[in-house]
Amino acid sequence: MRLTGRGWVGVVVVLVGVANAVAFGPRALNAVVVPVAVALVVGAVQVWRVSPPRAVRDPPEDGFPDETHTVSVTIEADRPFPATVSDALADGLDGDSTVDAVVGDGSLSYDVTYRTRGPATIGPVTIVAHDLFGLFSRTFTAGGRTEVLVFPQIGSLSTTANRDLSSLSDHRTTTHRGEFDRLREYTAGDPLRDIHWKSSAKSGDLVVKSYTNRTNADAVSVSVGSVDGREDDVAEAAATLSCSLLDAGIPVHLTSPVGVTDAGPEERRRVLAHLSRLESGAVPDSDAEVVVRGDAGQTYVTLAGRETTFERLRAKSASKPDSPDDLADTTAQYVDENVLGRPTGRKRGVGR
Structure with missing residues (x-):
């Protein structure tokens, strides 16, 4: 547990008030110092009583670059408390995974966008519990890591x-x-090479060999x-x-x-x-x-x-030739090699 920036300001106010009280009498403990001191005590007790929470993540589906998916995180605790929840996102994932909410009895969600191919991890969850006045905080880590595939x-x-x-x-x-399976009657469309002539001569009907x-x-x-x-x-x-x-x-x-x-x-x-x-x-x-x-x-x-x-x-809709000359070269090479049967001596697909 530690003081926040606001908490340190409160401590300074109380210390200055106490110093004034010592120097000038109890009247220096005005209507500001006492409430701040009470708030510090109450806030410290609130944060101290927070038990370590548990986080269960509902992972998003695997997907493709530029897709956006939703991540849900359920925070379980003995009693609800205000907190800032942040889910760590690895390189290749993009999203605002920080949420301020009262946690302990429900789930939070945020969107994540996949940017680059590869396995990526989400988590662990960092939960920063704080009191109602924002004077004290306490940090917990929960939830482990979840892998998603892009x-x-x-x-x-x-x-x-x-x-x-x-x-x-x-x-x-x-x-x-x-492998050879069995002999069967010939049906229209069966290849002639599969006809078993010896069996056909004996039976008087065309018989073909059947293969698995x-x-x-x-x-x-x-x-x-x-x-x-x-x-x-x-x-x-x-x-x-x-x-x-x-x-x-x-x-x-x-x-x-x-x-x-x-x-x-x-x-x-x-x-x-x-x-x-x-x-x-x-x-x-x-x-x-x-x-x-x-x-x-x-x-x-x-x-x-x-x-x-x-x-x-x-x-063609996905890729266009670099120039008309490239298209002409490709067409000529295809005709030479596949239509006329002439080797071109060129390596297909290698730019000049």
Whole structure:
């Protein structure tokens, strides 16, 4: 327990009054000194009787940068008392978390805005109890810390980029078939290569081989890393690509310097939580089907061995070419490589 600034003023008033009383008689204890002295005694007793409070925080949901969420804190105490309550906010979180109120029988709330990607902590709660006159204060710490995750932003991909991503799964489906399951009657649309000619000749009807479906079991591998301080940009690129795969019903096997995560189509949060914790480090699996790396001031993406930049994969509304010349160069390179089949000798996605 300690005196506040107002409390020190009160003490000075009382001391001056007592000194005057000693020098000039009891009449010097006027109508100001006695009430102040009484207030000091009452205030000291009020604050001294405050028992250590308990704080229970209702944490906000995880979210994305620039989102605002509400934090609720319930203060429990043996008896209500006036106090100033302040909830500590880590870097990356912004909000006015200081509230003046009578606590002990209810909850307080404030808004917090997420600013930057990454894990961030809220708390502990600092409770400064004071008397009704504001002469004494006593500080308590309660509530512990609560972690919230600020996910990377998710951008939009161009139609071509989405098609290239989907083709990774299509390629797996056509080249990695499941195990033989059984023979069944031919139905329209069955591939001719699945017809079992010997059994068809015996039965007189077309019979095809049926295989177990491995589409849902085969995840596309995505590996992420950055050694150039571009962790936020790399996390955004990886989140955009991974969520596009998940939205298309394609599982993802994600590796990065912080670990490994497997996620199915309904588990987008697992990928976002992983990428919210992304730290600097090299790409752990350079042979992955999708590789995202930050280097030399740029974010590069490799799809099935072909490298480009993330900016070139964005939807037009999200990213515009630097100049008409860049657009012409990109178009000419695409035609040469994909239509005419001529190698250009240029590395896709690297600016001039």
